[in-house]
Amino acid sequence: MEYNPFLKNSKEVLVETAQYREALFRLSYLEKTKGFGLLTGGPGRGKTTALRGWAASLNPSLYKVVYSCLSTLTVTDFYRSLTEALGGQPSFRKPDNFRSIQEEIKRLSLEKKKTPVIIIDEANYVSNGILNDLKLLFNFEMDSKDRAVILLCGLGQLNNTLRLSVHEPLRQRLVMNFHMEGMTKEEGREYIRTKLHGAGCSHTVFEDAAVEAILNASDGTPRMVNRLCSQSLLCAEAKRRDLVDADAAMQAINDCELG
CATH class of the missing domain: 3.40.50.300 (P-loop containing nucleotide triphosphate hydrolases)
Incomplete structure (x- = not known):
């Protein structure tokens, strides 16, 4: 990106x-x-x-x-x-x-x-x-x-x-x-894909399970999707992973709830 x-x-x-x-x-x-x-x-x-x-x-x-x-x-x-x-x-x-x-x-x-x-x-x-x-x-x-x-x-x-x-x-x-109202699940997936594409990213960054966890936690709210995706990237980077998996997403969700 x-x-x-x-x-x-x-x-x-x-x-x-x-x-x-x-x-x-x-x-x-x-x-x-x-x-x-x-x-x-x-x-x-x-x-x-x-x-x-x-x-x-x-x-x-x-x-x-x-x-x-x-x-x-x-x-x-x-x-x-x-x-x-x-x-x-x-x-x-x-x-x-x-x-x-x-x-x-x-x-x-x-x-x-x-x-x-x-x-x-x-x-x-x-x-x-x-x-x-x-x-x-x-x-x-x-x-x-x-x-x-x-x-x-x-x-x-x-x-x-x-x-x-x-x-x-x-x-x-x-x-x-x-x-x-909030985004639907499909709109949420397209939202994340479009954001990544706009930043010049053409390869997979988030595993499907991670996207699902983020969308469930965000309740279709764009600001929360942004926050959880950004935090997930940080968590994955800290663990030196090439993909954001469900574990990184759940850690991000927990971090944001505590914040």
Whole structure:
């Protein structure tokens, strides 16, 4: 291998699973319709990978992407951060920032002919105060126009939060809602093969029994597959083995569980 394709900081080898393709399809629909969207999934299921792929596909002359993962901000700090990200001058007063955000969105949409795409990642940690304000913040012309794409992305409990009666007005405004599941066993095998091939590896590295053990332990979660494969390679190398066998995979699984 030219490098370890399972490490986070190595060159990314994109594997398009069925869930990844479906997420891109849903996001493309949101891109065209505008309004509020919701993308959820368990930890490591590929939400951020899908977001990166989708955001990279947007024409910068037609869309302005604003990404935020600072989901534990106070309401005031959220307003200030969003105002600045949209190109406005943040103020210390919430009403001033409210007006600035709406003015910047109108300016981008009507004058620049650009659609603002606002991605709020880790949104399961967003306070109720911010969620309550979102429907007001993006209300244009008596709620008759959608001037921006607003995507909330987070863990599955975000769906539970939005089912609360206090958030019913926001939930009713969702035009896209998709929950990402894990990979199937066959997708997991193809995922490992594609990663290895992308790193220039053409020979067998993992024995079938090792792959089976890794997929069982990972529950179809890409991040866990990466972690277990990388740890398995280390275990096999430490034992000076040319192949990752079931013993090396089980040792890696135990190591990761302890970690």
